[in-house]
Amino acid sequence: MGVIQTPSQHSDAKGEAPRRSAYGAGHFAKSLAWTFTDLLLAYYANVHVGLSAHQTGLLLFLSMAYGAGLDPAVAYFLRHAEGSRRRILQIQFLAGVLTAGALLVVFLPPVEGVGSFAYLLAALFFLRTAYAVYDVAQNALVSLLPANEADAHRYVILRQTLSAVARLCVAALSFLIISKTAPMGREAGLVAVIAVLIVATGGWILAWAGPASGGVERRSVPGLRLPRGAGRLLLAAAIHSGPFSMAARMVTFVQGAGADDHTGAALLFALVLGTLMGPIGLGRMRFEDGEFRAALVFTALAVFGGVGFAVAPRSGAPALAACLAYGVGLGGTMTLFWRGMSVAVREHALRTGVRTDLAAFALLTAVLKLASALSGGAVGLALDGFRAGAPATALALGALVTVGGVGFLALFAPRRFAPKLV
Template identity: 30%
Template sequence: MTIALGRSDGWQATAVYGFAHLGKSLFWYGSELLFAFYLTELVGLPASHMGMVLALGLLVSAGIDLVVGGRFASRLSDAGRAARLQFVGSICCAAAFTGVFLGFWVPEGARFAYAIGAGLVFRLAYAVYDLPQNALMALATDDAAGRDRVAATRIWFSGAATLLVALSVGPLIARRGVEGATLYLALALAVAVPAIASASLLAHTLAQSPKGPPPAPIPVPGGPGRPLRLFWLLLCLMVVTSLATPAFSKVEPFFAAYALRSPTWGGMIVTAMALGIILGQPVWRILCGRFSRITTLVAAATLQVVALSAFWLLPMSYPLALAGAAFVFGLGNGGVGMVQWAGFSEVVATAGKGREGLAYAVFTAVSKASLGLGSLGLGVVLSGFDYRGGDNRGLVALMTTIPAVGAVLCLVIAAFWSWADRRSQIKA
């Protein structure tokens, strides 16, 4: 029997994929949550230089994704070979991620250049790790329901990775100097072990799958033009979520250190967000099954708007309430993520045969280019006010208004998606 991910009668292979995604996500969310704070508060770079380091790394990474997607096209069109490639990528990524956190021990005059170089090496290694694992969502699944299950599993383990990294935020922002830098390095070494082990297990699992007959052509609902329309809509959704949503988690360590002045509560807020991502996945999967991905997207984006509005309005003297708002924001965040990854995997599976790697390369390249622009803008804005000197509302504004605008744009995209589907049905 051919092993496939997302089957309702066998969750073992899907769980293995989930753990491999957890390992990869530890690197990703470690970079998303910690790089900005590490570069400014321990390495000592100005906020504008920090923004340049993160933006350059992500923008170059977008190009790297396209090169890797083209260069390894044949490997990224076969599940077994893709799984082996992501194992190699996990080893490279572990070494590069650790290298980033050696920046504290570099002579001061060379730290900016080192941060750029180490960041670029990390982005290259991450692309070799990331793209094959993404492609498996289309290569190793049988149907739309299976892809929904894999997407929900993926986002659940992403939330678990965010939670694990979030638990480290309090201790990390509470320490500076050699002690703090050593903790960052210890974290990098600690996440390397599960990442490599889980990638190895996934490669072994999919290697056991015998070659089956070629799958039957998948009918394209809504006519042959629908996958292309959905491709562009989901690219727009990826731009919005990558450009706007991460502002909450990237600014949160600064908010915890300089607004709340409580590493403990700061850690609890980002932990609550991660718990929202995790606990919401069964609900979003059921909602997708009973209604549609469009309905799920609308519900999730609406939750984000409500949660961010509450976070903006709540006084900082109620950190438990702020954590509750962060939890609801995480719920919505997980729903949007599940829809965009399940939807894109459906497009690739129905219309991307033989081009799976390149399709995911475009998807992640768009994401990273948007993340890079967002990081550059964040560095510029942080340089524009004295967040260390007590400008608390400025930090709150960054955390809430930017993601809220993104959530509203998600609702606009959902409206276009619904309109395009209605037109397809009328023409059919």
């Protein structure tokens, strides 16, 4: 049995700020681990390890598809911890320690006598297994920790902002890695720092595992039935994530003629800076007709920016501006569907007494990872054409981004009369 916590008039606000800080630190460390592999693994495998474009695409697809399948399975096996903040945080800490170790294994030099592809695939399966438990537990906190809907909105904004800050840090570190002359081995040193942060922040948030001070508790039971509206949000996330993440992965492969050219790193930095600006901008917005206008604004930015990058990735300042706009749109739209799921889960728990935090967020991350896996496999098919500047590849990338944006809006439109952004 779990508990649903509802705020009282005497809720201790002083206790909520440290709790949010601990949650934010943990999410930042988790985002560093995810972003480092998500943004830089393809470049590392293709350029530093020497895998072909097709092998790189296959590696991304197999590892991401495996991780996507794990999330619902993890949520099912952890269902008895549903609603129990302390048990979920204990699980998160242990899984975080394993994730830290697995991250180091991925970026260590391959074992002599073992093929690079086989080594990386086995190491990534280890990482995805540990990370799935770590991720499912952490994501459930988005609806478990907040005291009310307004607090849930603050948690989601905090989550997406710190995700973007983590991406910005990785983008800055990419200047040390994305270069024809960068020595192999730098990645291992960088992920060692990330591993230490994962363990340290996991211990910090575990210290805040108790119930909210002053909260009124009522019993709940774990459940697997999705909250109302969650299915549409999952489909919107899938259509959004696949095309958008494929275009983002191409950014690191834009290089000039010089051996120390950092064009790809600069474009990646601009894109990631935009993903930081998106959630911050959304947090300051107020719309009379709910979330749909925000979705329209951010989707338009993502589509125009993504198409602009696909058409002219080596155009200098215009490409930087396109990547920045693309990032702003991407950050804003991602925040919207994470917020939507958090609100749906909390309303479902208050209405029915059934907690679905683990199941709902596990399905959301599974959908995102599966869409990312498909786009990762497509990178292997499009990479050679993109590097060669083939018009057909540019047209295909632009069309994918446009379809993703239009599909996301079409599914998000029924939320036009959803709760206002406050």
